Amino acid sequence: MAGLIKREDIDQVRERTRIDDLVSQHVTLRPAGVGSLKGLCPFHDEKTPSFHVRPTVGRWHCFGCGEGGDVINFVQRINGVSFVEAVEHLADRLGMTLRYEEGSAPAKDQAAPGLRRRLLAAHEVAEEYYRSQLLSPEARIAREFLSKRGFDQAAAVRFGIGYAPKGWDNLLSHLRGRGFTEKELAASGLVSQGNRGHYDRFRGRVMWPIRDVIGSTIGFGARHLYEDDKGPKYLNTPETMIYKKSQVLYGLDLAKREIAKDRQIVIVEGYTDVMACHLAGVGTAVATCGTAFGSDHVRIVRRLLGDAKDAASGLRLASGQVRGGEVIFTFDGDAAGRKAALKAFNEDQSFGAQTFVAVEPRGLDPCDLWLADGDEAVSRLIAQRQPLFEFVIHSALAELDLDTAEGRVAGLKSCAPVVATIRDQALRGEYTRQLAGWLGMDVATVAHEVRTAPRLSHPERVNPAERPVAGRADAPAQPDRSDPVVKLEAQALQLALQEPATAYACGFDSLQGAAFVVPIYRALFDAIQAVGGTGSATESESPSHWLEAVVEEIPDQLRSAAGALSVSPIPLGDEPLRAYTIEVLNALLRMDLNRKIAHLRGQLSRAQPQDPDYHEIFTQLVALETERRRRQG
Template structure:
């Protein structure tokens, strides 16, 4: 497929009105300068989805989605960028040559990316061959079959074996592959003398593929009982592999996920593979147990329901809690938790039960998020202690207050009353102010749809007239304003880029910063004043959402050039301290759960020291 020329993309976008494209999906009404409607990407009562006809962009003030006409179609219909352009072309009166149509099989890519993909394809084939066809792979193959995997499944997932030595490096040497390409692949470890050595040795390899099926990384499980070695070694991030965005098995699962409108999130690769072999083909796993916003966004474009089936141990329960919180924040997917009987993981259960029993578990052993959170709150609490019981009741009521349906909320309150022999009426009295507070917050949010009313929602601190969600940190506010200023003002761009070693702390903003550099080089160092055009260049929906939100920043914030230095200082000086404070806070919480009093004392001293450093910096400024 040939790449659609940029001038043709711009012509198509300029010849259509985003309102005409959005209107079949959203009922829009004129309010002030913009048009508003209920967001099609999440359930809401008060319209927060805005379309700016003048700038030809959209933005939802609730879920944060945003972009131009192509971004909207990519989100709403799960299209690639070329597919979205092709869908809009007839409305623009443009006939696209068939060579530009996206068949997902022959997408033009950067030559270096193409070379790396070919390298990983060859490595995958070699490792798979060593597993299934050689004597050296017999132990690894025996391990996989003992875990219940058959030949067909081993082939489908292209599982492999990496023996001792440098067999992969030696193989590529015979192919005369460029040394620098091998370095960039992250298939090898570079020693201090510059020599390259196979990253994986004597390990079963799980092949990680992108959504198009290209191998992009490996996870190697050791076969020995050597405690000095980690159980798993994973490929580091590379030009091909971004672990925050990828999901194991998405390439094989995506069609079933779209068809069933349901995805199951497992904790381990073996869980996904065993479930797939048992006929459950809509399962994926994140890279490790920490689900990310990027992964949720990818899934939300395919489905509206997610089931979490993590391990029953403490690590699995913590991971489930983190995943639920993140899914709730995103507001697009409905979630439930699957419990495997006898505290087994899915892979273990399938080795002792058949596929029918497993499918019954997936349907019937489910728990809603509120029930899970109430149970999770009881962990590490002595509920026979009155103080801890009262603390639990207070936290539980906050959870129950998130239930929108009065009947269901009443049911949870009665369960809580019966479980601890409490007065139902007293619980009603205690939850009432929490509900009123939530109602007030929703009402306050509803005022944000009109341009004039949005003034009331602006924050009273740094800066006191910024239109940003309340959850955004001081540092991210600085990143938002500075990046927006840099994109529209060439002098500010030069002021920031002339500072040595400057970088944004949050990955999305740093990514946009790097893309903007490339954009300016391609367009003779011109500022990105046409945001819709810059969105075409960026293409990724998760980044165009940020660009759409930047357009909502009050223009008055770009008047005082002295503020540029202040934003730079906040990003460069305060962000590292904030991250250290967050990490220490997490460490202290973990030490508390382990009752490690010596470590709690040590970490508390460090925590107070960093807090004082932060306070000192604030006083100095």
């Protein structure tokens, strides 16, 4: 299917898309050396960043799971789409019109490859339609609903709120009029199908657009307004190709920058709660979409918060922010709220951040609190958050009669496994002492119970398809970078792939294949030579085009190694790039000379002076020894 789009256009999409801009919409990136960025991998669960991006060559690579590639590969992987769909998505992002090979139609007119693109387009049209309908006479009830909750027209515009009119096929007719087919409408989730054909899924409801992290509308949340509406109070888009409710957080498109900046995410329960928080100045609020907070949401949150290797200690900075980031859940103070908090606790150990709970004593949700007491009350609720561990322990103790010995022992048995689960030893010790105080028991007794308690284990949730590349049956063993030979060969290839112009100027193309004894690296060197060496990069349109040509020369099972070398930080320190390159290449040449000298010495020791080849071997040995001394001097 990839051949449908003209190759020149594919190359242009690659060249014009900044990979750091694209990736940063999904991952918080931070500097990782000269010209390199890193963050938590979006394709497997990790606590320390191993995902690297090299903007100058347009490549990314994860050293944890072995995934890597260019901008097109990233879109394919992050969105689960085909090559053609990924190119089309990036072209749309650039405002580019793609050209297709003669005799082939654009993918969007075919059965599968362009369907995702068409569904996104249908949702864009639907959102425009619903927003326009909010201004209609019929939508007065929707405007009153919003007004009673403190949301004016400006708020409606900010969050894209609309109204789905009564009637069976208002949106359906509108979409048909805009050229959408029956197949597209059936797959969109915007319409339903009954005995008499298709009809609008949402009717007589106030509408919230649900957007993905880059701001594309992928679904809707709808609340009923009329008493005769026999449907559920809240109705969401069903699961579709573009909408997976367990992988979506409402408001994330608006909150992502604040989340990355403040290293904080506030998780509320409803659409109006998100609106109230944002309007009150808490711009890090998001909500799940008709489903409980789960492991897929955890991955989204951890990618946005970035590296949190210090988070387990919960150390507080001078600004009041917790190092490593904060995940703050807002729950009602009732039994349902406590149950939700306990479920959140089950996910806590997957976070690389400290987790908190913000509970309003009167049981008000953020929207009701905002409406009753204003902006400051919402900010104060978040500021007065309490650690999730503490909330879980207090919730458990609240169910017991601590005035009795039996109640205190039951509390110890119930809460000791919770404390034992705390990863940070210092924090675990502090909670052990606090638990002893809350129970009125001896610290030593509580500490012994915590030490011997069965810990609540939460094993890493790793998709088998996301395991490190070294574990794949078709992948060659990865070289040991602690080996000096491996390290030096990798450094030379790293320079060739990332800085081909400098490598060429410093003599990389004068190297012989014998200089590389690590099989994977010899194959990469041969691929570079096959495209004309590093010198050919100076004739290419861009480094990324040249690197793409190199990658195409490499067997599939070696591409992970090439990807790693094309993005890993070059350890320059304060040394200029040219000086570092000369040093690495000279060291590699000296190593090659040492191997050749050792080989000739072995031959000479086994030969006799009268042998025909003795003089030739001796002459070669002297020449190599002279060359080695020259390079050492």
